[in-house]
Amino acid sequence: KKNKNMRLIDLSIGDVSLPLPSSCIDGIDNAKKLLANKETFTGYPPSTGHTFLKEEIIKNDYNTRGIDFSNEEVFISDSSKSDITNILDLFKDNLCVALQNPVYPVYVDSNILKGNKIIYITDIETFLPPICKVDLIYLCFPNNPTGKIISKETLKKYVDYATKNNALILFDSAYEAFIQQEDTVHSIYEIDGAKNVAIEFRSYSKTAGFTPIRLAYCIVPKQIVIESTNGTKISLNSAFKRLKDTKYNGPSFLSEYAIYNTYTTNKLCELRENISYYLNNVKLLTEFFDSKNMIECISINSPYVWIKTINNLSSWDFFYYMLDNFMILGTPGSGFGTYGDGYFRLTGFSSYEDTLEAINRMKKVL
Numbered sequence: 001k002k003n004k005n006m007r008l009i010d011l012s013i014g015d016v017s018l019p020l021p022s023s024c025i026d027g028i029d030n031a032k033k034l035l036a037n038k039e040t041f042t043g044y045p046p047s048t049g050h051t052f053l054k055e056e057i058i059k060n061d062y063n064t065r066g067i068d069f070s071n072e073e074v075f076i077s078d079s080s081k082s083d084i085t086n087i088l089d090l091f092k093d094n095l096c097v098a099l100q101n102p103v104y105p106v107y108v109d110s111n112i113l114k115g116n117k118i119i120y121i122t123d124i125e126t127f128l129p130p131i132c133k134v135d136l137i138y139l140c141f142p143n144n145p146t147g148k149i150i151s152k153e154t155l156k157k158y159v160d161y162a163t164k165n166n167a168l169i170l171f172d173s174a175y176e177a178f179i180q181q182e183d184t185v186h187s188i189y190e191i192d193g194a195k196n197v198a199i200e201f202r203s204y205s206k207t208a209g210f211t212p213i214r215l216a217y218c219i220v221p222k223q224i225v226i227e228s229t230n231g232t233k234i235s236l237n238s239a240f241k242r243l244k245d246t247k248y249n250g251p252s253f254l255s256e257y258a259i260y261n262t263y264t265t266n267k268l269c270e271l272r273e274n275i276s277y278y279l280n281n282v283k284l285l286t287e288f289f290d291s292k293n294m295i296e297c298i299s300i301n302s303p304y305v306w307i308k309t310i311n312n313l314s315s316w317d318f319f320y321y322m323l324d325n326f327m328i329l330g331t332p333g334s335g336f337g338t339y340g341d342g343y344f345r346l347t348g349f350s351s352y353e354d355t356l357e358a359i360n361r362m363k364k365v366l
Contacts, residue, residue, distance in 0.1 A: 003327045006053060007095070009358045011285075011327040014144070014303065016209045017354075018277060021081045021257070021270035024208060027261025031254045045250030048241065049076025049217065053256045056263035057217060060203070067189045072239060073221055075244060078214040080201040080242040082173055084138075085110040086247065087170070087199070090239050092229065096132035100124065102145055102336035104172070107138045115271070120141055122339055125154055140172040143335050145345040147302030149184055152171045155191050162197035167199040168224070168236075171238075177207040177275055195221040199236075204259055206278075206303060208271050215255040278303050281355040282348035288359045290366060305346045306333070310366070315341050326361040 005196030021220060034040040054074040087108065093115040099107050101120035111118055117132065123315040137158060141150045162169050179186060190192045204217040224236040262268060285305045289295050293309045305330050309318035315332035322328045322344075348355070 002312065002324065003135065006327040006361075007327065008327050009350070009352050009354050009361075010329045011358060012331045014206065014349055015211050016206060016210055016274075016275065016278075016349050017351045018274050019273065020209050020213075020215065021262065021267070021274065022139060023262040023265055023268065023270055024258040024264075027258035029139045030261060031257035035253065035258075040252055043258050045253055045256075047244040048072075049074070050239060050253070050256055053260045053263075058248045060263050060268070062189070063218075065187060067187060069219060069221070070136075071242075074081055074217055075220060075240065076215070076217045077248065078216065078255075079205065080172060080216045080218070081106055081202040082248075083201055083216065083218045084170060085171065086243065087240065088116075089247070090226075090236070090243055095135040095255065097138070098134045099138050100140065100143070101338060102333060102340035103138070104140055104144050105335060107140075110336070111136075120337065120339075124150060124316065126149075128349050134161075134167050136165055137162060137169045138172070139169060140174070141185065142175040142299070142302045144172075144175065144302075145304055145331070145333065145340065145343075147304050147308045148297060148300030149299075149301050150178070150346035152185050152191065153225055155185055155188060157271060158189070159194050159197060159346050160193045163193055167197065168226075169194075171198050171200045173200055174203045175206065175302055176230070177271065178279065178303055180279070181301050184301065189219070189221075196223045204255075207275065207283070208259055208262065208276060210255065210259075213252065213255045215251060215259055229304075238239050274348075277352070280348075280350045281350065281352060283304050284355055284359060285346055288362065303348045305348065307344050307346065309333075309342055309344055315344060318344050325365055328358050328361065 051071050053076060054071040057074055058069050088110055095116045095117045097111050098121055099118055101122050115339060138163050176186050188198045188200055199218055199220050201218045204210040220237045220240050222235060222237045225233050226232055226236045282303060282305055286298055288297060289307045290298060296308065313321060315334040319332045322330055331345040333340030333345060
């Protein structure tokens, strides 16, 4: 009512605004033709996804970096969120879990539901478990919400810790495609020994604009061995396959074929163009807030802008300040943990026009 003549601009949620790339639409059309033909109709999908897409994932996302996997180590699903939360079903309760602070809230909530003990990493460079030997370590880089990246040297320390302490690393790489900085870790498997202790999660939601149709995958190396409650050593890959067979119906054939067509027609450039569009929005927001001394660490590798609030406002007070004065929605940093209070996250996933309009509104007052 206060701003009835001003349109609301939503820069809060990490949802994309550009349509699906043409290669993905073509892939869906091809899949529709296959499903319309009796000879090529597929029926139920495999619980871990089709081989035709797994082979392209391995070739394009890992072989290009000197990393190799078998098809059985690739698990295709509807979303990384599903995989990251469902994998907890394989483990007993009351584990000690290390999470970053600030952190993607799903990691927190899923472990609370499981009854696990949570400790927080507030400085990624100097991680020492202060309370208990850690069983699970969640890492997200480029980070949501801060946009920070991790060095190979620091990531090696985590891999070494997991190796020594029989811990498992859950490495969320949902924003890997946004990395612009050279000599930066794109996959945890670039680190020696990671195949023995780490699972990697990736999503097409942001990289290919798949939020309406959903598709993701994770890598579970066969080298990872866990101990059952009776002391038997078993393959985590086999256990995760059993979990998938039991609780998951498999990914959509249409979604799989959409990204498969992008890989096989060498149209990944379309995805990079969309990513560049969103990163340009981030650049505009970053330049504006940096001119106001509201940014501690400028990130060029993330679709998010992490800013300090003004006048020591709490995250929620700043949320209402932005809403009341500019009709702009953002995400209060405290929603990502205690160390996020006093900060605010804005997304580059909106349109260029809305991003520019938001900046012009803020220039008048902020």
